[in-house]
Amino acid sequence: MVSELIQALGGILNIKWVRDAAVTEGTYCTAQGVLKQVGDVGVALASLAIALHTFMVIVFRWRPPKSSTLPIIVISSIWIFLALIIGLSFASHKGKTYYGDTKYWCWITKDYLAEGIALEYVWMWTAALLNIALYIPITLVLKGLITVDGFHVHFHGSKERYRSSISSKPTIVDRIATKMLAYPALYTCTVLPIAIVRWDQFYNHTVPWPATVIADVIFSSSGLLNVLLYTITRPTLIPHREHESFSTNTLRMDYPTNSFNSILSPHTQDSHSRSLPINSIALTSVVPVDPSSPSTLGPKTPAELMEPIKLRVLTSSPVHR
Numbered sequence: 001m002v003s004e005l006i007q008a009l010g011g012i013l014n015i016k017w018v019r020d021a022a023v024t025e026g027t028y029c030t031a032q033g034v035l036k037q038v039g040d041v042g043v044a045l046a047s048l049a050i051a052l053h054t055f056m057v058i059v060f061r062w063r064p065p066k067s068s069t070l071p072i073i074v075i076s077s078i079w080i081f082l083a084l085i086i087g088l089s090f091a092s093h094k095g096k097t098y099y100g101d102t103k104y105w106c107w108i109t110k111d112y113l114a115e116g117i118a119l120e121y122v123w124m125w126t127a128a129l130l131n132i133a134l135y136i137p138i139t140l141v142l143k144g145l146i147t148v149d150g151f152h153v154h155f156h157g158s159k160e161r162y163r164s165s166i167s168s169k170p171t172i173v174d175r176i177a178t179k180m181l182a183y184p185a186l187y188t189c190t191v192l193p194i195a196i197v198r199w200d201q202f203y204n205h206t207v208p209w210p211a212t213v214i215a216d217v218i219f220s221s222s223g224l225l226n227v228l229l230y231t232i233t234r235p236t237l238i239p240h241r242e243h244e245s246f247s248t249n250t251l252r253m254d255y256p257t258n259s260f261n262s263i264l265s266p267h268t269q270d271s272h273s274r275s276l277p278i279n280s281i282a283l284t285s286v287v288p289v290d291p292s293s294p295s296t297l298g299p300k301t302p303a304e305l306m307e308p309i310k311l312r313v314l315t316s317s318p319v320h321r
Contacts, residue, residue: 001230003046004223007039011220014105025097029106033099036107037120038082043187043222044127045078051127051184055134059141059148085119104212113202121198128191131184138181179233186229190222 013032017023056062064070089098093112100109108116140146147154193215200207 001223001226003039003042004226005039006035007043008220008223010035010039011216017105023101023104023106025100025106029101030099032106033108034086036105038086041085041120041123042078042082044123044191045081047184047187048123048127048130049074049078050180051131051134054180054184055138058138061148089115089119104216117202121195124191125195127184128188128195131188135181135185182229182233183226186225187222190219190225194219 010032013028013035016028023029053064057064097109098112098115099106102109108120137146137148141148145156147156197207197212197215
């Protein structure tokens with residue numbers, strides 16, 4: 001998302017060129033070139049990381065570690081790489097017009113076309129092509145047509161696929177991985193138009209101005225499209241934390257072993273805690289007990305009798321009656 005924001009900022013700077021009806025080289029132009037390169041390459045690498053992660057989870061059934069070490073390493077590596085390509089470019093082309101007028105906006109000039117291809121377009125095209133290549137086996141696995149066991153690939157017919165689909169249920173990780181497929185797919189759709197236009201320009205072909213504008217608008221809109229996609233897929237990617245609710249959850253009541261013998265039947269008692277459904281809690285209507293009144297609760301002190309009831313939301317454990 002940060003790379004998408006930087007990419008969008010680089011595109012917004014085009015307002016100046018539209019207003020002036022010309023592209024002027026200078027600090028403003030250099031800033032746009034840096035923002036566009038950082039944003040474009042950052043989005044490409046992030047999309048590639050998501051695609052590889054999804055591929056490993058779905059195809060090879062890899063379960064990522066719960067610690068945040070791996071994500072931190074991946075994200076840090078991306079930003080270190082971005083800092084290096086920008087820093088080394090400035091250092092090796094000091095005093096030269098490295099970022100300048102490219103007809104419609106500022107970016108790496110034609111004099112350094114090799115650097116522009118190697119330090120940006122290669123990563124964009126690699127990410128797009130790998131997204132397509134990885135999407136094929138992922139789709140086959142999700143459809144039940146193939147299964148991967150280590151380095152062995154097993155193909156299944158329609159009957160085997162049907163039996164597999166009705167005998168296995170997708171896990172939470174599978175559902176999340178399936179939703180994550182939308183991100184590299186969206187990136188591929190947004191980068192293909194600009195890639196086609198750029199390839200055409202590299203061969204000195206005259207590309208119509210409307211085609212360039214439309215391709216760049218689609219590519220620059222990837223941030224907005226990703227935000228909309230994140231809004232749609234967020235409930236699956238980041239499950240909403242369950243809150244304590246009497247209407248939707250089962251509650252657990254922890255209390256001393258002998259405190260409610262007069263309420264619970266013998267077969268519901270054990271030596272530790274009891275779990276009651278919410279309707280049972282409503283029926284028992286637990287109230288403070290007068291310690292001076294006759295009772296079968298046994299010899300208990302007032303403090304023990306008035307011990308607060310702890311209610312905990314059960315999110316995974318079954319209800320014991």
